[in-house]
Amino acid sequence: MATKPYHHGNLKHEFIExxxxxxxxxxxxxxxxxxxxxxxxxxxxxxxxxxxNKEAFLDAITEYVTESLTEALQEAVEACTRNQELxxxxxxxxxxxxxxxxxxxxxxxxxxxxxxxxxPPFQLYSEVxxxxxxxxxxxxxxxxxxxxxxxxxxxxxxxxAQFALTDGLLDTDKLDSEIAALLCAVDV
Amino acid sequence: MATKPYHHGNLKHEFIExxxxxxxxxxxxxxxxxxxxxxxxxxxxxxxxxxxNKEAFLDAITEYVTESLTEALQEAVEACTRNQELxxxxxxxxxxxxxxxxxxxxxxxxxxxxxxxxxPPFQLYSEVxxxxxxxxxxxxxxxxxxxxxxxxxxxxxxxxAQFALTDGLLDTDKLDSEIAALLCAVDV
DNA sequence: GTTCAATCTTGACGGTGATAAGATTGTCGA
DNA sequence: TCGACAATCTTATCACCGTCAAGATTGAAC
Numbered sequence: 001m002a003t004k005p006y007h008h009g010n011l012k013h014e015f016i017e018x019x020x021x022x023x024x025x026x027x028x029x030x031x032x033x034x035x036x037x038x039x040x041x042x043x044x045x046x047x048x049x050x051x052x053n054k055e056a057f058l059d060a061i062t063e064y065v066t067e068s069l070t071e072a073l074q075e076a077v078e079a080c081t082r083n084q085e086l087x088x089x090x091x092x093x094x095x096x097x098x099x100x101x102x103x104x105x106x107x108x109x110x111x112x113x114x115x116x117x118x119x120p121p122f123q124l125y126s127e128v129x130x131x132x133x134x135x136x137x138x139x140x141x142x143x144x145x146x147x148x149x150x151x152x153x154x155x156x157x158x159x160x161a162q163f164a165l166t167d168g169l170l171d172t173d174k175l176d177s178e179i180a181a182l183l184c185a186v187d188v
Numbered sequence: 189m190a191t192k193p194y195h196h197g198n199l200k201h202e203f204i205e206x207x208x209x210x211x212x213x214x215x216x217x218x219x220x221x222x223x224x225x226x227x228x229x230x231x232x233x234x235x236x237x238x239x240x241n242k243e244a245f246l247d248a249i250t251e252y253v254t255e256s257l258t259e260a261l262q263e264a265v266e267a268c269t270r271n272q273e274l275x276x277x278x279x280x281x282x283x284x285x286x287x288x289x290x291x292x293x294x295x296x297x298x299x300x301x302x303x304x305x306x307x308p309p310f311q312l313y314s315e316v317x318x319x320x321x322x323x324x325x326x327x328x329x330x331x332x333x334x335x336x337x338x339x340x341x342x343x344x345x346x347x348x349a350q351f352a353l354t355d356g357l358l359d360t361d362k363l364d365s366e367i368a369a370l371l372c373a374v375d376v
Numbered sequence: 377g378t379t380c381a382a383t384c385t386t387g388a389c390g391g392t393g394a395t396a397a398g399a400t401t402g403t404c405g406a
Numbered sequence: 407t408c409g410a411c412a413a414t415c416t417t418a419t420c421a422c423c424g425t426c427a428a429g430a431t432t433g434a435a436c
Contacts, residue, residue: 005401011414011415027300029299032391032392032393033392033393033394034391034392034393035391035392042415042416043415043416043417044392044393044394044416045394045395045415045416045417045418046414046415046416048393048394048395049413049414049415050414053393053394054392054393054394102300103300106297106298106299106300109294109297109298109350110294110297110298110299110300111217111294111298112215112290112291112294112298112353115354116351116354116357117354117357148369148370151348151351151357151358151370152344152370154347155343155344155345155346155347155348155350155351155370156340156343156344156347157343157347158343158346158347158350159342159343159344159345159346159347159348159350160339160343160347162297162343162346162347163304163339163343165300166303166304166305169304169305169339170339181336182336182339182340182343193432195382195383195384195431195432195433196383196384199383199384220422220423220424221423221424221425222422222423222424223423230384230385231384231385231386232385232423232424232425233384233385233386233387233424233425233426233427234383234384234385236424236425236426237382237383237384238383241424241425242423242424242425
């Protein structure tokens with residue numbers, strides 16, 4: 001029989017993976033390093049060779065979730081060509097990401113670790129949306145106007161994500177058209 | 189010298205008050221029932237005569253914060269008469285509430301306990317805003333349109349509150365006009 | 377004044393994050 | 407090939423946490 005090796009080999013990665021899974025299922029509140037370690041079959045002190053402490057571990061997961069979200073947005077960008085569509089598709093991708101993983105929203109924004117200034121999803125959104133806005137309005141917009149529209153659109157999308165967590169508020173069958181209609185309320 | 193009485197007399201209230209204070213200063217993450225009990229000068233098991241467990245205690249604080257927010261909105265309503273102003277003042281009150289107590293935002297929405305369907309601030313906002321919208325448009329709006337506008341406005345305001353937590357994104361000197369300008373981006 | 381329920385203390389339990397000390401192993405240069 | 411070294415893991419332990427059971431203290435009601 002194959003006894004398990006003393007060195008796991010990929011413990012850091014498996015910890016993040018299992019942590020992600022746990023948060024997705026039960027939320028971060030009841031997550032413990034010890035339970036995670038046990039479920040992997042490793043001692044309770046093992047993770048501390050890879051993460052300074054629990055907070056650093058959760059930071060690593062935050063980074064992972066943020067990357068996933070950025071990728072989802074990136075895919076939305078690549079999947080469409082027209083500028084008007086682009087803004088809507090970006091918003092949809094953002095809302096749907098959290099609609100499909102409601103506990104990620106709590107995890108991400110409940111820890112107060114997201115600094116908008118250094119938040120890749122917002123950076124990607126800003127660049128893409130700014131470009132689209134400029135093309136749509138043929139460069140007639142001032143910087144201040146663009147900034148205002150960007151913040152308004154992003155805030156709307158981010159707020160909608162919170163709504164998406166509550167059942168029944170957004171019609172899930174028509175999530176696409178719902179979001180499109182709402183985004184159109186902002187005069188872009 | 190006056191020895192402290194065996195019965196505190198108002199422990200439940202003081203616990204909520206101290207808990208609120210602690211969350212406002214340090215956030216909910218490091219809050220412990222024991223520390224709170226000690227700071228009040230009572231044994232660690234004392235609070236459990238008033239709260240079933242820690243979660244129930246935090247629920248009580250949630251209720252308190254929610255009430256405070258509702259009152260802030262109510263004051264904003266009473267302080268202005270014109271309908272156009274009303275929508276903006278409501279939004280401002282909401283954003284400023286969390287701008288002044290950033291950790292409340294994390295506490296409230298990081299626990300996943302806020303059910304929009306039973307969230308007094310949203311109910312108040314909905315009633316007031318719906319009334320204002322109807323008067324402004326002389327009853328020409330369909331129910332679907334009103335619903336759409338309500339959700340859009342609320343989502344925008346709620347998203348802005350998240351922004352307000354990040355320094356520098358909203359110009360704090362001109363918070364009033366900033367919010368007004370952003371809300372005007374929604375075609376109300 | 378007795379009784380009773382509410383309130384508080386003491387003491388304990390299992391679970392948690394974290395650290396120190398030591399065991400095990402892969403790696404890399406001599 | 408071998409020996410050192412660093413990385414990784416275990417064991418044992420610590421202080422802290424939420425929570426409960428048992429009992430002490432008290433105000434209020436009869």
